[in-house]
Amino acid sequence: MALTAEERRARILDAVRELGTVRVVDLAERLGLAAVTVRRDIAALADNGLLHRSHGAVSLPRGAAAPAPTGRDRVIGMLVPTVGSYFDEIIDGARTAATAAGARLVLGIAPYGATEDRAQAEQLLESGVDGLLVTPNWTPEGPGGVGAWIGELPLPTVLVERRAPADSAGAGLDSVASDHRHGVILALRHLTGLGHGAVMLAARQDTWTAFQVRAGYAEGVRLLGLEPQPVIGIEHPGQDSEAVAERIAEGVAQGVRAVLVHNDQEAIQLVPILRARGLRVPEDVAMISYDDVFAALAAPPLTAVAPPKRAVGGAALELLLRRLDSGDAGLPVHHVELLPELKIRTSCGGVG
Template identity: 35%
Template sequence: MSLAQHLRDRIAVGEWSRGERLPPEAALAATHAVGVNTVRRAMSLLVADGVVVRRQGSGTYVSTPPAARTPLIGVIVPSLSYYFPTVLKGIEEVAQTSGAILRITSSDYDDALEIRGIREHLAAGCDGLLITPTLHLTDPSARLDLLRSLPIPAVLVERMPQDSPPDDGLSAVCTDVVAGGYAAVRHLARRGRRRIGFLGRRDTATADAALRGYRRAIDDLALADLPHAVARRDAWDDAALADYARRAHAAGLDGIVCLGDREATALLPHLRGVGFSLPSDLALVAFDDEEAADAPLPLTAVSPPKREVGRLAAATLLRQLGRTGDRAPVRMLLQPSVRARASSAPAPTS
């Protein structure tokens, strides 16, 4: 046993490299002043521990660890056409660097498709799951419980569990949407806007968080509190947008935070229709930065760090799949930025 430990130590410090043949048993016996049978028993201990391997007629060699299995990662996102393609690029960059294989599906914001996607990824032998669950369209507690119970690690992407226990084992990597709503208001305030409204959706995963950021900024920056200038709907048609534009004009708004790009673009002609001149009378900040730059008036937009969210989510999952088995839960919130364009030029000074 003492000789086996001594040989193990010599291998550990690199005296013999992986795959290298050890000296013959007789030579080792002479070097250590022991019998050949003692060397053979020591070698048997090292063989049993996987430190060395015997090759018939050739000798004894330092073991070469088997090649690591290529991890197969399941990915489920709600859309392959809006917002998430950039997130997927970040995931793909990390997967390519690490040699992981991706199996990507879309839930199309359909709860049944999401459940089916989870089952298909498990059946395909995926080692881990990156998922943007439809928490705002289903019972979030039940869906999170399902993800916690999976036999493979899962990392949530752009969805943060709400009201979960402090010791929740789920990992999540997300944009800080509250910070985005706050940054949008601060951006407008720095450009001299003091009467700022909010137009948004109610049925999106980011709706409540963006509004919380907006309200926090209005309070912190001592701006006009205009509850009647805050409007949210499940969907915005032309009639609803025209009505909001009239209300904005009557309230004397000089700024609007709009969730998201498409609603902000659709609102532009209605604002002009009631007499606003943009951006001199009223500045506009959109949210998502997917289509904002292509609007008739290029829109300033809150721009989530989508690619970095994907990169960090993939890196987190791969770390949890690593040989160390480090599955310590991770919660990351990434700050979005505001990309200034023509729609938020500074207010004219009197």
């Protein structure tokens, strides 16, 4: 015999009292009812002040007796600009931390250069997540075009590999990021120690990380007293290798025998092209790459700046869970920067 509306709604209330905050789809599955029926009953209960609805989830109204949510009740949405290479390790770090806490990670992707950040974030919200890890598609010039929505998200949010300027809409959000400027200075200091008085930079200009690498280069040249060099721009990643190699060859001809390349893919492509021009790595030009995703697989293996990618993902997930658990208890906003390492291999010389 089919349940009456009164019986269904009583069962819904009992389940929410037992579970606390629960996604509507999970509640429907638990009760063996159609999701559309459960949503209709929840709407009626909410209208009567007996339930509270929020982004695909349901809970008892504030002040009603309900069990406190734990890590095992959490569903975390993670928005990234790409999967593969760099962000694979960040996602893996977040997933490992979520698993350890008994939480579940749900992934969304808004590709570089697209304007889908907000729509993808809203889709994650509608799926019933409890909090968000977000890597916005901010341009190298800053967070232009992101808009106020980033600071108006209705759930606890942590920026990942991004930090909002103090005057932006996201300034009050928690963030966990690699200190890329520090990573670049590590590379420049190592090359200085090998006797180089000038270092070229060949860098992309289409990502937030690329902007930070360029800024770190300018700062490092000033701090270390290096002879400034024009930045060699990689305008079309994966397609500019011949032109970039020509610029590096010109620099070597002028006595500059070291280069930092952002990122691994670009550096690996440059090595054989330089060799075809009679320039060997590291004998004729010392090379360090930035990212350390594939650098160890190059021939020769590339010395590389290694941002703590997995640690960034893990720390962001753990910070978000702390934010969720603290509620309105006054946990201060955290802006966390983790320091990259320099992985010494053979491409810059000075090692056996």
